Amino acid sequence: MTSPVVVLIGPPGAGKSTVGALLAERLDVGYRDTDADIVATAGRPIAEIFIDEGEPYFRELERTAVREALEGHPGVLSLGGGAILDDGTRTLLTGLPVVFLDVQLADAVKRVGLDAPRPLLAVNPRKQWRELMEHRRPLYTEVARAVIETGERTPEQVAEAILDALELRSAAGSPRAAHREEQA
Ligand SMILES: Nc1ncnc2c1ncn2[C@@H]1O[C@H](COP(=O)(O)OP(=O)(O)OP(=O)(O)O)[C@@H](O)[C@H]1O
Ligand SMILES: O=C(O)C1=C[C@@H](O)[C@@H](O)[C@H](O)C1
Numbered sequence: 118m119t120s121p122v123v124v125l126i127g128p129p130g131a132g133k134s135t136v137g138a139l140l141a142e143r144l145d146v147g148y149r150d151t152d153a154d155i156v157a158t159a160g161r162p163i164a165e166i167f168i169d170e171g172e173p174y175f176r177e178l179e180r181t182a183v184r185e186a187l188e189g190h191p192g193v194l195s196l197g198g199g200a201i202l203d204d205g206t207r208t209l210l211t212g213l214p215v216v217f218l219d220v221q222l223a224d225a226v227k228r229v230g231l232d233a234p235r236p237l238l239a240v241n242p243r244k245q246w247r248e249l250m251e252h253r254r255p256l257y258t259e260v261a262r263a264v265i266e267t268g269e270r271t272p273e274q275v276a277e278a279i280l281d282a283l284e285l286r287s288a289a290g291s292p293r294a295a296h297r298e299e300q301a
């Protein structure tokens with residue numbers, strides 16, 4: 118049983134998927150996303166689960182998905198934007214290499230437009246995003262081993278900053294070599 122080499126958290130638009138895929142490539146490991154796991158297991162879109170069963174039920178499914186991914190995925194793992202709201206999920210993250218990708222509202226709007234079908238941002242997305250982040254920022258920070266501000270960085274630069282913050286480089290500067298040494 119090997120837990121992920123990096124766990125990415127952060128709000129929608131922080132770059133979890135983009136940076137996660139880049140990092141996985143740099144480290145020569147797999148990439149996984151618990152939102153995708155939930156959709157695959159439930160066989161329905163997340164928005165539908167939110168509407169039909171409500172957020173508390175979704176957070177339970179998410180806790181299970183996070184537990185399973187932490188137990189069975191040695192690569193890079195991204196969590197859903199609100200996963201850290203659940204006490205049990207936060208407990209599961211204790212001691213792991215969790216990285217909070219931080220982003221300010223203006224950049225999040227530029228990146229995702231905030232017009233995608235996001236259940237928690239359905240009405241007045243800018244105001245909701247701001248309020249949501251006021252509530253969540255302390256929780257993201259609480260579980261994070263490293264916080265990376267993404268606003269002024271390209272996805273490649275964010276990936277590099279993560280490798281540095283988690284010391285995933287060998288003396289030769291190769292993240293793959295450092296990761297292999299750690300696994301040995
Ligand atoms: N550092 C960055 N600079 C500029 N654009 C970025 C950066 N990171 C991601 N993006 C762009 O922002 C958009 C959203 O990124 P991405 O889907 O990776 O975010 P996410 O955190 O996975 O969001 P979600 O919670 O919706 O899954 C994409 O179009 C991506 O190319
Ligand atoms: O920020 C959130 O609460 C969410 C983010 C997405 O990743 C999904 O997990 C879902 O839409 C909820």
Ligand SMILES: [Mg+2]
Pocket residue numbers: 133134135195
């Ligand atoms: Mg994503």
